[in-house]
Amino acid sequence: MNDMGYILEVNSLTKIYPTFELKPINFHIEAGEVMGFIGRNGAGKTTTLKSILNLVHPDAGSVRILGMDYLDNEDKIKQQIGYAVGGVSYYKRKKIKEIVAITRVFYDSWDDEEYHHYLTAFNLDENKKLMDLSEGMKVKFYLTLALSHHAKLLILDEPTSGLDPVSRDEMNEIFRKLAEKGVAILFSTHITSDLDKCADTITYIKNGELLLSTKKEDFIRYYTKEIGGTPSLEDIMVHIEREEVNL
Numbered sequence: 491m492n493d494m495g496y497i498l499e500v501n502s503l504t505k506i507y508p509t510f511e512l513k514p515i516n517f518h519i520e521a522g523e524v525m526g527f528i529g530r531n532g533a534g535k536t537t538t539l540k541s542i543l544n545l546v547h548p549d550a551g552s553v554r555i556l557g558m559d560y561l562d563n564e565d566k567i568k569q570q571i572g573y574a575v576g577g578v579s580y581y582k583r584k585k586i587k588e589i590v591a592i593t594r595v596f597y598d599s600w601d602d603e604e605y606h607h608y609l610t611a612f613n614l615d616e617n618k619k620l621m622d623l624s625e626g627m628k629v630k631f632y633l634t635l636a637l638s639h640h641a642k643l644l645i646l647d648e649p650t651s652g653l654d655p656v657s658r659d660e661m662n663e664i665f666r667k668l669a670e671k672g673v674a675i676l677f678s679t680h681i682t683s684d685l686d687k688c689a690d691t692i693t694y695i696k697n698g699e700l701l702l703s704t705k706k707e708d709f710i711r712y713y714t715k716e717i718g719g720t721p722s723l724e725d726i727m728v729h730i731e732r733e734e735v736n737l
């Protein structure tokens with residue numbers, strides 16, 4: 491970890507597509523922190539997460555994870571983080587145990603005891619194929635893979651968006667419990683109730699531009715001054731995004 495103690499530091503990260511520009515993005519996450527990365531559909535959440543992980547090549551800026559420059563230490567850092575960001579899984583027809591047999595070889599710190607712990611805790615059946623898991627089970631499986639190699643940072647793209655309210659509530663509780671163990675979690679969402687329940691900090695992105703990245707309480711205080719009353723996070727999101735409907 492670096493002097494500031496950040497697990498993840500994003501510095502002026504920029505990505506330009508023909509019809510979309512991710513303006514310089516800056517934020518950081520500490521150990522044990524759950525950050526909700528929020529914004530509307532198309533705001534640039536996935537682009538940011540992919541740029542952080544070099545799954546798409548950023549045009550400018552830098553990323554430090556666990557005190558190391560990401561581009562210079564990509565393999566070493568990947569050993570210590572877990573992510574589920576976009577893309578189709580090539581493994582969807584494979585059984586959990588087959589995917590695990592392939593994955594465990596990749597990680598120096600793979601821990602079978604931890605793997606079986608989470609398999610039981612999440613009620614996962616090793617003989618099920620990935621494509622036969624419910625959305626909630628899939629997220630639990632990705633978490634199991636990450637936790638089995640002691641990931642210190644989880645980067646998850648909309649892990650709760652396909653979940654029913656009960657599964658979402660459960661996932662939010664899981665995130666909180668993992669954070670208590672010191673895991674840092676960055677997850678994108680457009681569901682404000684996820685943030686109500688489990689985020690320590692909020693990073694808000696609108697049209698490719700970072701509006702604010704701060705503690706949840708400070709985020710609410712900032713917009714309360716602007717809106718007045720006692721706005722919920724949902725009220726704040728609507729205030730930020732709502733445009734007049736011209737019929």
Ligand SMILES: Nc1ncnc2c1ncn2[C@@H]1O[C@H](COP(=O)(O)OP(=O)(O)OP(=O)(O)O)[C@@H](O)[C@H]1O
Nearest residue numbers: 507508510529530531532533534535536537538680
């Ligand atoms: N490979 C690409 N080439 C060109 N444009 C892209 C590419 N990937 C994304 N975009 C554009 O970038 C913009 C941001 O998309 P992005 O997927 O990052 O948003 P998002 O906030 O994750 O949205 P959602 O909540 O719908 O997943 C969109 O306008 C999209 O069309």
